[in-house]
Each structure stands twice: as structure tokens, then as C-alpha cells.
């Protein structure tokens with residue numbers, strides 16, 4: 001499994017790196033974001049969406065599970081924050097009803113708190129973890145590839161981390 005770690009020093013730097021990810025995104029791609037509240041998942045998602053050609057972007061209220069943005073391809077931004085965990089059966093059914101497979105036939109999914117319903121996502125995905133750094137505006141961003149598609153994506157992103 002290949003990986004990549006970088007440090008960003010501002011929200012803008014996180015978004016700028018996200019743009020490169022968004023430029024690389026294609027139909028069927030899955031990006032699962034990990035990290036605590038305030039880690040920068042939504043901030044990174046904005047950059048990814050911009051890179052994918054999205055021009056309008058609203059901060060999604062957390063009670064809305066999925067937002068679709070029109071870019072070069074549709075970008076589906078999912079936020080599963082309000083799920084307590086993967087083991088609440090009714091909750092899982094609700095996530096299944098979102099039709100993630102259908103979304104992936106036309107666009108790409110970026111998911112916050114995916115670990116709360118990990119079973120509904122494909123086995124191949126790009127995992128991105130965000131954690132606080134040494135200063136308030138610093139974040140450690142770690143990419144891990146699950147599947148060859150994402151190994152190639154990470155290899156292409158390496159040049160943007162210097």
C-alpha cells in the first residue's frame with residue numbers, strides 16, 4: 001500500500017493541495033476522509049471540488065447527508081457525521097438508500113465520517129486522514145491508497161508536496 005504525507009500551514013494550503021486531487025478525480029472515484037471535528041475535512045473537500053471544476057460551493061449543513069455539485073463530473077459530498085456508528089441498522093439502511101453505487105456510475109464521492117458506515121463503500125478508495133500539527137493552522141495530511149487506481153493517483157500527487 002502506497003502513501004503520502006504532507007504538512008499544510010493554512011486552510012488555503014490544504015485547499016490548494018485538494019485542487020490537485022480534484023483535477024485527478026474521475027468517474028467512480030471514492031475519497032474517504034478521516035479526522036476529528038475541525039481537522040479540515042470540509043476545507044479539503046472544497047479544494048477537491050474546485051479542482052474538479054465546481055464553481056459554486058455551499059457549506060453543507062450536517063443534517064444533509066449528501067450534496068451534489070456540478071463540476072467536470074458530478075461531485076457527491078457526503079457527511080455521515082450524524083451517524084453514531086456503523087452498527088445502527090436503521091442508519092445503515094439510510095446510507096444504503098442514498099444509492100452510492102448509482103452516484104459512482106456518473107461521478108465521484110468524497111465522504112466525511114465514512115468510518116461510520118464503512119460497509120457501504122467500495123473496497124478500493126483513496127483514504128485521506130487529517131490531524132492537527134504543531135501550530136493552530138498546521139495540519140498533517142496523510143494519503144493512503146487502497147487499490148491500484150489510487151496508488152497511481154498518489155504517485156502523480158507526489159510532485160505537489162514539495
Ligand SMILES: Nc1ncnc2c1ncn2[C@@H]1O[C@H](COP(=O)(O)OP(=O)(O)O)[C@@H](O)[C@H]1O
Pocket residue numbers: 008009010011012013014035036037038039040041042043044112136137138139
Ligand atoms: N492547515 C489547515 N487546513 C485546514 N483547515 C485549517 C487549517 N488551519 C486551520 N484550519 C481551520 O480548521 C477548521 C477546519 O474546519 P472543517 O474543514 O470544517 O473541519 P472538518 O470538516 O474536519 O470538521 C476551519 O476553521 C479552518 O479554517
Ligand SMILES: [Mg+2]
Pocket residue numbers: 041042043079112
Ligand atoms: Mg466537515
